[in-house]
Amino acid sequence: MEVKVLTIREDILGANTEIARRNQERLDKHRVLTVNVMSSPGAGKTSLILQTIGKLKEKARIAVIEGDIASTIDADKVHQQGVPVIQINTAGGCHLDANMTENALDNLPLEEVDLLLIENVGNLVCPAEFALGEHTKVMLSSVSEGDDKPCKYPLMFTETDVVLVNKIDLLPYLDFNVSEFNKAITGLNPRVRIFQVSCKTGEGLQAWFSWLEDEIEQMKNHHGKNINS
Amino acid sequence: MEVKVLTIREDILGANTEIARRNQERLDKHRVLTVNVMSSPGAGKTSLILQTIGKLKEKARIAVIEGDIASTIDADKVHQQGVPVIQINTAGGCHLDANMTENALDNLPLEEVDLLLIENVGNLVCPAEFALGEHTKVMLSSVSEGDDKPCKYPLMFTETDVVLVNKIDLLPYLDFNVSEFNKAITGLNPRVRIFQVSCKTGEGLQAWFSWLEDEIEQMKNHHGKNINS
Numbered sequence: 005m006e007v008k009v010l011t012i013r014e015d016i017l018g019a020n021t022e023i024a025r026r027n028q029e030r031l032d033k034h035r036v037l038t039v040n041v042m043s044s045p046g047a048g049k050t051s052l053i054l055q056t057i058g059k060l061k062e063k064a065r066i067a068v069i070e071g072d073i074a075s076t077i078d079a080d081k082v083h084q085q086g087v088p089v090i091q092i093n094t095a096g097g098c099h100l101d102a103n104m105t106e107n108a109l110d111n112l113p114l115e116e117v118d119l120l121l122i123e124n125v126g127n128l129v130c131p132a133e134f135a136l137g138e139h140t141k142v143m144l145s146s147v148s149e150g151d152d153k154p155c156k157y158p159l160m161f162t163e164t165d166v167v168l169v170n171k172i173d174l175l176p177y178l179d180f181n182v183s184e185f186n187k188a189i190t191g192l193n194p195r196v197r198i199f200q201v202s203c204k205t206g207e208g209l210q211a212w213f214s215w216l217e218d219e220i221e222q223m224k225n226h227h228g229k230n231i232n233s
Numbered sequence: 234m235e236v237k238v239l240t241i242r243e244d245i246l247g248a249n250t251e252i253a254r255r256n257q258e259r260l261d262k263h264r265v266l267t268v269n270v271m272s273s274p275g276a277g278k279t280s281l282i283l284q285t286i287g288k289l290k291e292k293a294r295i296a297v298i299e300g301d302i303a304s305t306i307d308a309d310k311v312h313q314q315g316v317p318v319i320q321i322n323t324a325g326g327c328h329l330d331a332n333m334t335e336n337a338l339d340n341l342p343l344e345e346v347d348l349l350l351i352e353n354v355g356n357l358v359c360p361a362e363f364a365l366g367e368h369t370k371v372m373l374s375s376v377s378e379g380d381d382k383p384c385k386y387p388l389m390f391t392e393t394d395v396v397l398v399n400k401i402d403l404l405p406y407l408d409f410n411v412s413e414f415n416k417a418i419t420g421l422n423p424r425v426r427i428f429q430v431s432c433k434t435g436e437g438l439q440a441w442f443s444w445l446e447d448e449i450e451q452m453k454n455h456h457g458k459n460i461n462s
Contacts, residue, residue, distance in 0.1 A: 044274045044275065044378075045273045045357045046273065072385055073386060073387070074384065074387050075381075075385050078385075098327065098356070126357065126385070127327070128274045129356055129359075130327050130359070133325075148375065148400065149273075149274055152306055156301055156302065156303060156304050157303075157355070159302070174403065177402070
């Protein structure tokens with residue numbers, strides 16, 4: 005029975021990859037830089053998204069997809085910021101997938117969006133396996149989770165393009181070795197970009213905003229080139 | 234295809250429940266009180282287990298099963314405490330299941346164990362669905378994860394018998410409403426037992442130790458009755 009499950013699992017992942025590819029083509033067409041935001045529960049995904057909206061909404065047209073097992077708590081907070089938001093409730097599912105994302109894209113005015121932030125379900129395991137069509141994978145790792153997370157959940161740290169080490173305002177009260185943590189991440193993923201931030205105090209976020217603005221700009225230029233070539 | 238997946242999922246859960254039942258019979262036979270310890274990554278499962286071993290190992294014979302996606306970091310720490318420990322590496326799997334647990338039980342001297350602590354994979358979603366054969370489900374929720382977790386991950390809070398609200402030493406530095414949090418948990422699960430603890434400072438742990446000692450005692454007495462009746 006185990007083999008049977010694995011086969012079907014491969015089918016699921018294969019079908020997911022195909023839909024993710026279709027989603028990305030659609031997002032490329034509309035020049036929507038799309039970021040898949042992942043982390044453990046309570047590591048600060050929604051806080052990061054709210055901070056990013058607050059800083060960049062005058063410069064870029066932002067939309068959000070909120071993935072949750074239950075509730076609309078996060079989507080309500082985003083909605084109050086005046087940006088389009090779609091809530092996906094997974095009804096127990098432990099990650100977003102490309103099909104759910106496609107349904108959400110059907111309900112967003114993509115021609116009027118420059119940056120799409122997708123908040124995945126809080127889970128350090130399963131979301132890493134399912135592409136949604138995003139251009140960039142971003143993960144948050146809260147210092148309160150401890151500095152052994154890269155060793156214990158390697159796939160997420162290997163798959164991501166960016167790690168935001170969040171809640172650095174709590175560092176004085178924790179046993180957390182920043183340099184060992186960074187070393188473990190770059191050992192798994194040498195090309196990863198790491199930002200030390202506090203979404204609560206705002207410390208360190210400017211570097212993240214600047215990086216994201218560059219990415220949005222590159223998406224516009226890159227796509228312009230494709231059209232003209 | 235979606236329906237097909239659901240069917241197989243039901244088969245998996247059905248098969249899991251059957252093996253879990255078998256595991257529990259085996260644990261009952263040997264009078265081994267078995268506790269399934271669950272939480273998000275980094276909420277303090279290993280710290281709780283180490284504290285519990287330190288306090289109770291003179292009073293009860295303890296063994297541990299460590300579930301991780303990768304690494305033997307936690308098992309090594311437990312091993313240093315001089316108790317039998319089996320590491321299960323799930324190779325990417327996001328939860329323990331009854332079959333993995335059965336394999337681990339085959340490798341433990343159950344006739345010499347009073348308390349078996351099973352540390353599940355750090356995940357607030359999937360472990361809640363898979364019984365292992367345990368007598369008690371215990372979850373940790375770290376205050377640094379925020380007080381909205383019961384609304385966003387309701388199944389775990391509904392399924393558990395005990396919530397340990399961990400890292401209360403960090404409360405002065407967080408926006409965390411203890412009474413709202415407790416209200417949300419008991420709203421989902423009126424019979425749940427809640428302990429406020431810090432596995433770092435030891436605050437509040439005595440109540441947990443006392444509760445656990447009572448449970449071990451009851452397991453011995455209960456089983457004794459069954460044998461004599």
